[in-house]
Amino acid sequence: MSSNNDIDALIEMMAKLPGLGPRSARRAVLHMIRKRALLLAPLSEVMATVAATARECLNCGNVGTSDICDICESETRANGQLCVVEDVADLWALERSGIFKGRYHVLGGTLSALESVGPDELRIPKLLARIDNEAISEVILALNATVDGMTTAHYIADQLDGRVTVTSLAQGVPVGGELDYLDDGTISAALTARKPM
Numbered sequence: 001m002s003s004n005n006d007i008d009a010l011i012e013m014m015a016k017l018p019g020l021g022p023r024s025a026r027r028a029v030l031h032m033i034r035k036r037a038l039l040l041a042p043l044s045e046v047m048a049t050v051a052a053t054a055r056e057c058l059n060c061g062n063v064g065t066s067d068i069c070d071i072c073e074s075e076t077r078a079n080g081q082l083c084v085v086e087d088v089a090d091l092w093a094l095e096r097s098g099i100f101k102g103r104y105h106v107l108g109g110t111l112s113a114l115e116s117v118g119p120d121e122l123r124i125p126k127l128l129a130r131i132d133n134e135a136i137s138e139v140i141l142a143l144n145a146t147v148d149g150m151t152t153a154h155y156i157a158d159q160l161d162g163r164v165t166v167t168s169l170a171q172g173v174p175v176g177g178e179l180d181y182l183d184d185g186t187i188s189a190a191l192t193a194r195k196p197m
Helices: 002-015 022-034 036-053 088-097 124-133 147-160 184-192
Strands: 081-085 103-106 138-142 165-168
Touching: 002 022, 022 036, 081 088, 081 124, 088 103, 103 124, 124 147, 138 147, 147 165
Parallel strands: 081 103, 081 138, 138 165
Antiparallel strands: none
C-alpha cells in the first residue's frame, strides 16, 4: 500500500507542473516506472543535484548553478546591451534564438496595480543600479505585449530617460501569420511600427 501512496504522490507532484494535468502526469509516471533504469533513476539523481545546486544569479536573475551565471561572467557579452525580460523563460527563449549577444536583466514579473506589484517587488531597483554601475549604452525592453508588460516598459523607459538609449522589440505580424487570424491590437502595432522596404 505504501508504494501506491508513493506513486500517487509522484503523480500529484507531476500534475503540478505547467502543461501537465492529472492524466498526463499519470501517463508520464507510468512510462517512467516502465523505463525505471533508463528514466526514473537517472531523473531522480539529476533532480536531486539540481535541487541542491540551482540558484538565482545575483547580477541578472537568471537561473544557474553558481552565484553569477555564465552570461554575466562572459566578457564577450559585455557589449553595452542589456535586454530586460519578465522572467527566466523569456531569457531562455531569447538565448535559443542565438541572435542576442549582450547581457540580460530578469525583472521577476511585471507591474500590476490589481495584484499590488510595484517597482520594489520586482528587480527594477537592481536594474537602475546596474545602469549606474555597468557600461550599458542600450536597454532593450523585451517584455510581453500585455497591459502589464506595456505599463512596466513605459515605467522603465521613464526611469531611464536621458541615461541610456531605450529600445523595445518590434511588434506586429509574425512570420507566416495571416492578417485574417490576427487581433486588432497586433494589426495596429504592425501598422504603427511599419518600416520601408
